[in-house]
Amino acid sequence: MSVFDNKSSESPSSCGLAGMSHNTLPLLNEVSHALKRLVRTGESTIIDLRAIPFGPGDEARLINLLGKGEVQATLDTLGKTTVTETRFAGVWLVDHYNSEDERIAFQIEIIDIPELLRAQTEDMYESLDLLGEVVEVEKQKLNGGSPAIQ
Template sequence: MSVFEQKGSEAVSNRAMPGMTHNTLPLLHEVRHALERLLRTGESTIIDLRAIPFGPGDEERLLSLLGEGEVAATLDALGRTTVRESRFSGVWIVDHYNSEAERIAFQLEVIEIPALLRAQTEDMYQSLGALDSVLNAEMHGPE
């Protein structure tokens, strides 16, 4: 007999499918504790999903249970990276690929916003200089 936990309008079963490693439910518990810790202390958590021994269908089941939230971003720098909010605010799915389209990192980040999405101070200084140049050119016209 399977046990169900109601989450909104979706029911989540802890009964494993044949061939699964049973890592999905413990991972969801780990995410739950990480989210509680983030709320209580401000401490973020990164869970390296590449280090988890998933069986056939485990990764898909985990991603299905996490669902999709309202925010998604794609970065193209030395390969493609996708950052997606799960349906649980503060729980992010970060998937990194290199320039040969090989997965090099796959993580859950429990954080307000992943560092990859934050503007870097050095980049902002460069942007300030570039904006000053645009404004200067517009104010003084072509020379």
């Protein structure tokens, strides 16, 4: 799985191929412009990294340059998704995997908080019902309990 190889062997390979990279710098520029836009107008940007023709080591170099910030979150839905704030506030790396740990999407989000971290309205409605059920069950327990629910 290249995705992991790239990550674990970032520095040696990227140093050796330093002269080769030509996609890291334009991408950093794009991120910088997007951040400026976010700060000034509040407009967020998502960049699909799978649409960028990375050369060998480019991706590792980019991840290296972006570094790690304060927030890291893991979501578990249809496989794992990691959301990492980079050392630049407002710039996030969102890495989607499927249940087989294969990457299915990889994005840079320039936003105050990635949409996926917010609780979704539909899910909240569903939770409301669920919570209601739980409350009902607990109530019944307190009132002597019904044998059917244990």
